Amino acid sequence: MKNASTVFYVSIVLLVGIVFMGIIMPTSLEKVTSSTQGIITDSFGWYYLLLVSLFVFVCFYLLVSPIGRIKLGKQEDKPEFSRPTWLAMLFSAGIGIGLMFYGTYEPISHYMLSSPTGQEGTDQGIKDAMRFTYFHYGIHAWAIYGSIAMVLAYFTFRKGELSLISRTLRPLIGKHADGAVGKAIDVIAVISTVMGVATSLGFGAMQINGGLTYLFDVPSTLTTQTVIILVVTVLFMISALTGLSKGIKILSNVNMGLSAVLLLIVFILGPTLFTLNMFTDTIGTYMQNFINMSFRIAPLNEEGRNWINGWTIFYWAWWIAWAPFVGVFIARVSKGRTIREFVVGVLLVPTLIGFIWFTTFGSAAIFTESSGLLSISSLAPEESLFGVLEGFPFGMALSLFAILIIVTFFVTSADSGTFVLGMMTTNGSLNPSTSIKATWGIFLSTTAVALLYSGGLKALQNTMIIAALPFSFIMVLMVVSLLKSLNREAIELGLGQLRVDRKKTVGKHRNEDVKEVI
Numbered sequence: 001m002k003n004a005s006t007v008f009y010v011s012i013v014l015l016v017g018i019v020f021m022g023i024i025m026p027t028s029l030e031k032v033t034s035s036t037q038g039i040i041t042d043s044f045g046w047y048y049l050l051l052v053s054l055f056v057f058v059c060f061y062l063l064v065s066p067i068g069r070i071k072l073g074k075q076e077d078k079p080e081f082s083r084p085t086w087l088a089m090l091f092s093a094g095i096g097i098g099l100m101f102y103g104t105y106e107p108i109s110h111y112m113l114s115s116p117t118g119q120e121g122t123d124q125g126i127k128d129a130m131r132f133t134y135f136h137y138g139i140h141a142w143a144i145y146g147s148i149a150m151v152l153a154y155f156t157f158r159k160g161e162l163s164l165i166s167r168t169l170r171p172l173i174g175k176h177a178d179g180a181v182g183k184a185i186d187v188i189a190v191i192s193t194v195m196g197v198a199t200s201l202g203f204g205a206m207q208i209n210g211g212l213t214y215l216f217d218v219p220s221t222l223t224t225q226t227v228i229i230l231v232v233t234v235l236f237m238i239s240a241l242t243g244l245s246k247g248i249k250i251l252s253n254v255n256m257g258l259s260a261v262l263l264l265i266v267f268i269l270g271p272t273l274f275t276l277n278m279f280t281d282t283i284g285t286y287m288q289n290f291i292n293m294s295f296r297i298a299p300l301n302e303e304g305r306n307w308i309n310g311w312t313i314f315y316w317a318w319w320i321a322w323a324p325f326v327g328v329f330i331a332r333v334s335k336g337r338t339i340r341e342f343v344v345g346v347l348l349v350p351t352l353i354g355f356i357w358f359t360t361f362g363s364a365a366i367f368t369e370s371s372g373l374l375s376i377s378s379l380a381p382e383e384s385l386f387g388v389l390e391g392f393p394f395g396m397a398l399s400l401f402a403i404l405i406i407v408t409f410f411v412t413s414a415d416s417g418t419f420v421l422g423m424m425t426t427n428g429s430l431n432p433s434t435s436i437k438a439t440w441g442i443f444l445s446t447t448a449v450a451l452l453y454s455g456g457l458k459a460l461q462n463t464m465i466i467a468a469l470p471f472s473f474i475m476v477l478m479v480v481s482l483l484k485s486l487n488r489e490a491i492e493l494g495l496g497q498l499r500v501d502r503k504k505t506v507g508k509h510r511n512e513d514v515k516e517v518i
Contacts, residue, residue: 002433007183008425011190015443022450030455033462040317040465041309046297048316051472053294055143058479059347062150066495067486068340072150073157077336083345085249086337088256090145090330091350092412097204098137099259099357100406104376105384106133107362108369112377116307126366130282133362135293136315137354138286139347144319146346148327148475150339151482157335159485162428165189165324165474171481188470189324190424194440195467196321197417198447203382204410205229205448210382211403215396220380226449232407233445236414237438251415255408262398262405263360269392270364279359317468323475328420332430364388417444 021029062068071077079086110129112120119125151168161167166182176182205225212218239251267275296312298304334342365376365388379387389398421440422432451463489495 002435003426003429004436005183005425005427007186007190008436010183010187011194011425012439012443014187014191015194015447019443019446019450022454026454030462033455033466037462037465040469041313044469045305045309045313048313048320048472049295049297051476052140052144052316052319054476055147055479056140056294058483059143059146059150059343062339062486063343063347067490068338068343069495070154070339070486070489070493071158071336072153072331072334072339072342073336077157079334079336081249081333085253086333087345087349089249089252089333089416090326090346091353092252092255092409092416097200097207097406097409097413099354100385100402100409101203101207101382102133102137103357103361103385104365104388105381106136107358108365108376108384109381111366112369114307114310116304116311118303126278126370127282127285129366130278130359130362131286131289132293132311133358134282134286134355136312137358138351140294141315141319142347142350144316144323144475145326145330146343147479147482148323149330149334149346150342151478152327152331153334153342154339154482154485156331156428163328163331163423163430164428165328165424165478167428168478169474169481171484172477185474186424188474190421192321192323192467192471193325193417193421193424194444194447195463196318196323197325197413198444198451199318199321199464200413201229201232201410201444201448202452204232204406204413205452207382207385208403208406208410210380211386211399211406214379214383214386214390215399220382222449222453225452229445229448232410232414233441235407236411236418237441239411239415251408251412255405255412258401258405258408259357262401263357265398266364266389266392267360270360271367274367275360275363278363279355282359283355314465317465320468320472320475321464324424324471325417325420328423329416332420332423361385361388414441414444 081089107129110116110132111125114120115125115128116132117124117128119128152163152165155161155168155170156163161170164182164186166177166185169182169185170177173181202225205228208228209218209220209225212224213220218224296308298308330346334346337345365384368374368388368391369376373391374387376384376387385402386399389395389402392398418437418441419432421444422436423429425440426432426436455462
């Protein structure tokens with residue numbers, strides 16, 4: 001393989017072993033992942049909550065700090081992509097399929113099947129369903145992505161390091177970042193990325209299958225899902241081979257445009273006033289309960305703790321497992337932006353878009369259920385979106401349109417995944433070779449099929465939580481490394497004293513340097 005690193009070959013060997021186990025011993029793999037997942041969620045739930053809250057704090061600190069004026073790049077660097085394209089690319093990579101799969105299912109599940117506060121089927125249950133959905137897809141999720149992406153962008157474009165997870169730890173581990181320790185860190189990041197992206201591909205295949213089952217009675221089987229994955233693999237391989245500035249850029253803009261059209265249709269044809277009222281009310285309750293939800297672990301309530309393990313801890317693990325992939329990708333497309341602009345673009349804008357999406361689709365599902373029009377909660381998770389759309393005018397056409405959007409998100413996520421894995425396994429190359437990207441495209445699809453074969457949705461969820469734990473420790477070190485380096489640079493540039501008295505803090509020439517940097 002052209003430019004393939006040691007990390008590439010070691011990762012491939014380990015992943016072949018995992019896929020092989022999933023194929024020849026599916027039951028054993030499911031049991032192992034299930035028991036391991038149980039141990040992790042019971043023993044490390046508190047750790048995940050504290051860790052993600054730490055990332056939120058760091059992002060807000062950098063947003064309001066004078067350090068936020070520092071560029072993610074050299075002074076002369078300009079952003080490679082326009083702001084709308086930049087936002088579309090990071091949003092599509094970071095959360096695409098999740099919006100489609102959970103947009104209706106999560107709110108209706110919290111409302112009717114398993115409430116976070118134990119008030120299923122009540123008016124209060126509706127409000128709780130929406131604010132916890134906001135919680136899972138809001139600031140906390142994007143703080144995980146944003147923290148890691150910021151670390152990578154800073155060290156790659158400002159400090160001139162290779163775009164590798166290990167190289168961001170140089171301020172802490174020194175020369176070991178270039179040796180065996182660094183390679184082990186990068187292998188962990190690659191495994192986590194493959195599991196994270198493969199899980200999302202599994203969700204996407206299941207939902208496409210669910211739509212075809214709901215509309216045309218196509219069997220919901222592993223065979224059908226495998227065929228779907230194979231077809232989409234061909235599509236995203238074609239896109240991946242065209243490069244970042246063509247395939248991914250075009251697809252990101254297309255699927256965001258299509259998603260906006262579907263959102264407007266559901267908003268207009270759905271319970272518009274109910275949606276607006278829900279958005280206004282639950283935004284308030286989300287903000288009011290922000291800290292409480294961030295640290296909620298329910299130590300004295302077994303039912304509540306099981307809910308947290310199944311939803312909140314699963315989500316935090318999912319975001320963490322996706323963090324190396326999304327972080328590397330967001331960093332790659334964010335060169336030339338200031339830290340403050342970066343935090344606003346990565347943390348706040350996607351959060352607001354997600355709130356609007358979940359309110360629109362969640363309110364439509366809850367309204368349909370509570371009005372007695374159709375029991376959305378009785379449908380399979382992957383069919384809930386299509387159940388909602390069935391009650392709209394031109395329901396069949398809207399469902400087919402939704403499947404098209406799922407496919408475009410599927411392709412974009414996989415396309416971005418192959419690009420990032422290529423970077424991570426070619427010593428941080430910003431334009432990995434075609435053969436490397438093709439290899440990773442095949443492995444992503446194969447891993448997704450193996451996980452579905454060994455246990456379906458549950459196997460996907462278990463694998464996510466397991467893959468996230470080792471990388472979470474690396475994330476802590478990355479953030480510490482970033483803060484250490486930023487603090488040193490802030491002192492050199494006098495940024496820490498800008499608000500007190502710039503002239504007293506730095507001399508005339510130093511002051512000019514500060515102005516140039518910021």
